[in-house]
Amino acid sequence: MGYRIKSRIWIESENNVLLGEGRVHLLKAIQETGSLSKAAKSLNISYKKAWQLLDSVNKSAKKPVTINSIGGKGGGGAELTEYGKSLVQVFDEINKNCWKFLDNELKKIERI
Amino acid sequence: MGYRIKSRIWIESENNVLLGEGRVHLLKAIQETGSLSKAAKSLNISYKKAWQLLDSVNKSAKKPVTINSIGGKGGGGAELTEYGKSLVQVFDEINKNCWKFLDNELKKIERI
């Protein structure tokens, strides 16, 4: 009693992390703000870290997850591809189901 | 296709980690070797790290997980309590079930 089960899931592609919780947060923030730098600010992480995460996502994905543009109106920006959106959606669904599953398993440690 | 789902689960007690994969490995090694220092060697981690892990486990558990003795025959040693053994057993069962569950969820990303 008083114990809790926590979990983290992530998707890998050939031993590289493709998507985890942090990366999904970043992709969602990009979707909302339209730019990587704004997404970084909204998550209170450095641009460097955000860029490294996004770079790693795009390098380990089979197809582009975002389209990044330099220059032009607003200086440029980043947006999710349809592929990127579906990845986020699937991750969220699996993650949610995993929580439900573990919520049920919790009963096993409630007697200890 | 080619993507894989990975996961980590852990048990928390009041925001402290009680049991995770590394801690369970350590407890099992203690069970097999009868000492913390031998367990550390068998896992190729430093004694310091092993001690810190075990200390954290015993501090966040509701009842003692190991009994450690200093001096005497063999210099001392460490062994699991019955409570410790049951914690390990439950963790393993939940973890195994979680793998099965995610193995099934994998189908959702195989179409992406």
Place this chain on the structure above:
DNA sequence: AATCGTTATATTTGTTTGGATATAACGAAA
């Protein structure tokens, strides 16, 4: 009492990680 391998702890060193900063390249719009 001396020995032994262990637990327990402190200190130092090294490595990795992340933050802060600076700067170039870019391209639409004014």
Place this chain on the structure above:
DNA sequence: TTTCGTTATATCCAAACAAATATAACGATT
């Protein structure tokens, strides 16, 4: 052609983390 905010990248510095080393306390056995 100048301006603007962005992407992309390098460099430096600090902080967090891990490894290595040293040492005290312990108690059954000899």
